[in-house]
Amino acid sequence: AEVFTPILSNMPGFYALNLDIGVRESEYSLFGSTNRWQFKLEYRPIKDLLLRGTYSQIFRAPSVADISNAPKANAPTLNDPCAGYTGVATTLYPNLPAACVGVPTDGTFHEPQNQVTGLLTSNPNLKPETGDVETLGFVYDPEYVSGLSISADWWNYTVNNLLTQLDPNYAIQQCASTAAAEFCSLFHRYLSGLNAGQFIYVAQPTFNLGELQTNGVDLSLHYTIRKTPIGDFNLAVDVTHLMTYKSTPAPGAAVQEIAGTDNKQFGFYAKDRGTVGLGWAGWDAEALLTARYIGSVDIPLTNFGPNGYAGWHLPSVEYYDLSVGYTIKASNTKLRAGMLNIFDKTPPIGGINSFGASGGSSVTDVSTYDTVGRRIFVGLTQKF
Numbered sequence: 001a002e003v004f005t006p007i008l009s010n011m012p013g014f015y016a017l018n019l020d021i022g023v024r025e026s027e028y029s030l031f032g033s034t035n036r037w038q039f040k041l042e043y044r045p046i047k048d049l050l051l052r053g054t055y056s057q058i059f060r061a062p063s064v065a066d067i068s069n070a071p072k073a074n075a076p077t078l079n080d081p082c083a084g085y086t087g088v089a090t091t092l093y094p095n096l097p098a099a100c101v102g103v104p105t106d107g108t109f110h111e112p113q114n115q116v117t118g119l120l121t122s123n124p125n126l127k128p129e130t131g132d133v134e135t136l137g138f139v140y141d142p143e144y145v146s147g148l149s150i151s152a153d154w155w156n157y158t159v160n161n162l163l164t165q166l167d168p169n170y171a172i173q174q175c176a177s178t179a180a181a182e183f184c185s186l187f188h189r190y191l192s193g194l195n196a197g198q199f200i201y202v203a204q205p206t207f208n209l210g211e212l213q214t215n216g217v218d219l220s221l222h223y224t225i226r227k228t229p230i231g232d233f234n235l236a237v238d239v240t241h242l243m244t245y246k247s248t249p250a251p252g253a254a255v256q257e258i259a260g261t262d263n264k265q266f267g268f269y270a271k272d273r274g275t276v277g278l279g280w281a282g283w284d285a286e287a288l289l290t291a292r293y294i295g296s297v298d299i300p301l302t303n304f305g306p307n308g309y310a311g312w313h314l315p316s317v318e319y320y321d322l323s324v325g326y327t328i329k330a331s332n333t334k335l336r337a338g339m340l341n342i343f344d345k346t347p348p349i350g351g352i353n354s355f356g357a358s359g360g361s362s363v364t365d366v367s368t369y370d371t372v373g374r375r376i377f378v379g380l381t382q383k384f
Contacts, residue, residue, distance in 0.1 A: 015044040026059060030067070031128050034059050050139040052153075058131040062123075062163060066206045069122040076118045078168045078202065081176050083110040085197075095179035099172055102189040103197035117201040118168060127208050131159040137218075147224035156215035161208040162247075168202045170265035174249055182207075182250070210249040214259075216242040231282025239274035262297045262314065262350075268365045270295035270316075284327045292319040294368060299350045312350030319345055319370055332383040337376070344374035 002022035008014040020040035027033040038056035045051070081093055087105030089096045103109050137153030166186070175184040186203040190196050221237040245258040247266065260271045272295035279288045299312040323338030347369035364371065 013045055015047050016042065017044070018042040024059075026061070028061050028128075031061050034128075048140060048142050050141075052138065053136045054134070056133045058129060058133065058157075058159060060129040060163065062126040062128065062206070065122065066163060067122055067124050067126055069120075069206075071119055071121045074118045074120055074204070075115045076168050076202070076204070077114050078111070078116045078172065078199070079114060080111040080199075081172060082197065085109055093173075093176035096176045098179035098184050099176040099187065100197070101184075101187075102191035109197050111198060116168065116199045118204050119201050120165065121203060121205045123206045126163065126206060127161045129159055129161050129163050129208075131157065133157050147226065149220075149222045151218075151220045153218045154215070155218070157213070159212045160210075162210065162212045164207060164209050164265070166204050166207045166209070167265040168204060170263070171202075171204075174253070178250070178253055180250060180253070209265075210247065210251070210253065212245075212247055214242070214245040216240060216244075231280055234277070234279040234281075236277040236279075237274070239272070242269060242271045245269050260295075260297055262299045262365055268297065268368045270297050270368075272316075284329060285325065287324045288322070290321045290323075292321070293317075294319075314348040314350050314364075317345060317348060317369060334381040336379040336381070339374065339376045341370050341372070341374045345370065346373065347371050 002020065005019045005021070006016070007019055008017040010016075018041070020038075020042075022038045024036045025033065026036070036057040036059045038054065040054045041052065043051045081096065082100035082103045084107050085096070085100045085103045085105060086107045087097065093099070133156070135153055135155045137151065139149065139151040141149050168186070171183045171186050174180060175187065186205070188200045188202070190198050190200060217240070219237075219239045219241075221235070223235045225233045242259045245266070247256045247258060248254075249256070258266045258269050260269065262268045272293070274293045276291045276293075277288060278290075280286065294317045296316045297314050299314065319340075320342045321338065321340045322342060323336065325334060325336045327334045347364040347366075349364050
């Protein structure tokens, strides 16, 4: 149910004041019933300026797949913190022995491959995600500058009992740091013999991973100039700045900051991203030049690097794309062509090769960076 209520309008200092209240009732045979509320407030002191804020509650029940999927094998990469283990804890991993059960203590051990046998499992004991979201921002559309719109929004998410599939690198770090049984019990090693210390398999259950808290700012500027002697122009700038992305895996555990890193458990979180688009249209033709910006990130080393090396730094990247089109109105035909990644930018690579050590692998984020390179496309759309 949702109710939109205009409170004030067309008064000095109150061009408009509106309140929107919603509630959602959900009932599950496994997780009971719940009410989740949302509140939205819109305030226009003048016609050109909108101030807005929202508060809403989160509830996400585990899916059927989360709680009852059949197990299946995979082969995740894993940097074992027990490489070179001598039987004692370290400053980085104060509970390292809990992660190295069965590992020889003479300092010679290392996992022969950094791929291990994994077992993806569901979890019938999962709890629903809960939490809340707050946003606060403004939109400014000045009447004296036709076609201009500026907006900024701050947002904050807090999620408890985060539903996720555990990554073995994250889990073994938590085991070595906290000795928590829910993490240490996932790793199964040979306890003796020639293979002592090597992994038999690593369990990767769907898991309620503590609390996640993240906030940031979205900025946007759009400007359109119409009916000039040489056509219409459009400028669009959209930027997101991620301030924090913090994970607390369990009550009392250390808080891990993910913002600015590429993390195997949580994904790629550059602190800054943005796009700029410059468009033109006229005489049945159109063109769009787009610039995409991805900020720099760090890849923390989940192993003991040479000479205390802490990880890798991936620099920021900019991509430029161009597309053009022409419409033949008489036949309802549209022709398109373009070039992506105009300057053939290669993705930044981080990995063991960055400092010349043997073993390990080089990595990049294929879901974030362009790994194909420069390419062109052509297309035709015919409507009948």
